[in-house]
Amino acid sequence: MTTETSQASPERKNGPVREERNSPLPDHAPPAAADPAPADRRRWLALAIVMTAAFMDLVDVTIVNIAIPRMRADFHASTSAIQWITAGYALAFAAGLITGGRLGDIYGRKRLFLIGISGFTAASLLCGIAANPDMLVASRILQGGMAAMMVPQVLAIIHVTFPPNERGKVFGMFGAIVGLGAVSGPMLGALLSEGNILGLEWRPIFLINLPVGIAGVLLGRKYITESKAPKALRLDLAGVVIATLGLVMLIFPLTHGRENDWPLWGFLCMGAVPFVFAAFIAYEKYKIRKDGSPLVELSLFKVKSFAGGIAVQLTFGIATGIFFLVWTLYMQMGLGWSALRAGTTGIPFSLAVSAAAGISVQKLVPRFGRKVLQAGALTMAAGLLLYIWESGHYGMEIASWQMAAPLVVMGVGMGLIVAPLTDTVLSEVPREHAGSASGLINTTGQMGNALGLGLTSVVFFGLIDDDMVLGKPYVDAFHGALWWIVAVLVVIFAVMFMLPRKALPPEQREGATQPDAGTVPEPAPASAA
Known part of the structure; x- marks a missing residue:
């Protein structure tokens, strides 16, 4: 799948820049002059x-x-x-x-x-x-x-x-x-x-x-x-249907299996998932030959760093999907806290994510590359281990201020990952596939999140004998679920070795050009958003 790489001449009508749809310039055409008309407020x-x-x-x-x-x-x-x-x-x-x-x-x-x-x-x-x-x-x-x-x-x-x-x-x-x-x-x-x-x-x-x-x-x-x-x-609606079917066949049995005592139909559905995704890949190859507009550009996975980045995005989505749901249930249904107390307890985490994200992009990643992301995975795992110790040590008597330390450590780790991850994954992707790759990264993260939410039946509710009995069972289950998330972060750390040591600056990437200050480059397809 390719994205348009030409530049379009700007046209001003009532101020805002509009795309010129009928006469895009060739890839290396001289830059168009900027329109001196004042911009519309x-x-x-x-x-x-x-x-x-x-x-x-x-x-x-x-x-x-x-x-x-x-x-x-x-x-x-x-x-x-x-x-x-x-x-x-x-x-x-x-x-x-x-x-x-x-x-x-x-x-x-x-x-x-x-x-x-x-x-x-x-x-x-x-x-x-x-x-x-x-x-x-x-x-x-x-x-x-x-x-x-x-x-x-x-x-x-x-x-x-x-x-x-x-x-x-x-x-x-x-x-x-x-x-x-x-x-x-x-x-x-x-x-x-x-x-x-x-x-x-x-x-x-x-x-x-x-x-x-x-x-x-x-x-x-x-x-x-x-x-x-x-x-x-x-459009590739057939590709959407096949991929969604595969996800539903995986997530639906995970969420409903425990309540139905893990019936045979659930294992049959999950066992058929690899065949559904094999059919999806076959259809995407056919779609490439037919009109060059597949849902997923399969050639992207030949780029080692992109394939590794997709794996990181998927597993990171699983980890966050599990954590944020079980964390809320732990505080409110386990410890008996109000929604307001649970919400304020998470403020140190959010502030730490924001601070670490800014520092990682501006200062650390340009100097240390993927080591920053790997340090983020290990830091987040360390925060989880500290949380595991605290939840076991203090039990039902744990206070909000005691949670601040592990949440700040976890937040710093997450901030080191989330901010630079997309740019690092895209750094070795050819320019003509940047839009497709960006859309696929975002989609994969959402898929991982949905899968993680489905897995809470196994890693959290599966540890509770009677989920209607509140209190200590939820605290113990939270303690056990955090170990699963630590394991996922260890996997993420290992997969990150597939990422490039350092991401190239945008102007040095394959096919990149430096637009003139007076040009208005054609916007990337909306799928890149």
């Missing part, structure tokens, strides 16, 4: 709209975990149901991410953004009024699918709306929004749950999206500039 409104939507999605991922114990108590839900509340979102998001990007390239990023944010808002309403666990799970799956339509358009819209001399500042702002979403999600969820607004208990965590989403739709129609890719890749 409305582009900042467009930026606020798409960033708010991205923030809404980020918060919605993290806000749910903190409210899960209340949802379970309200619905008397099974363990598989509470797993699917989070895993269903991650699975739908992963399955639709690349397709959502391609739909934006074909039919227009503004159009797909508006469809996505409208659907996301409607799904949030359905979550907020859910009458039973099945309705909530179905609404969360719909919400994840709509997020997959909305999120890939955000960076593409930013790219075509702002001239090159402003993009550095804009993407810096976007990074700050990402960090703010990660930090504020659990606290916002705790406040809304504890506040019990209008007696709605946990439901405001979803209903808060309604005014934000409606405003985003109305303002987006007016202020966002439409754009399309000059040569968009075709």
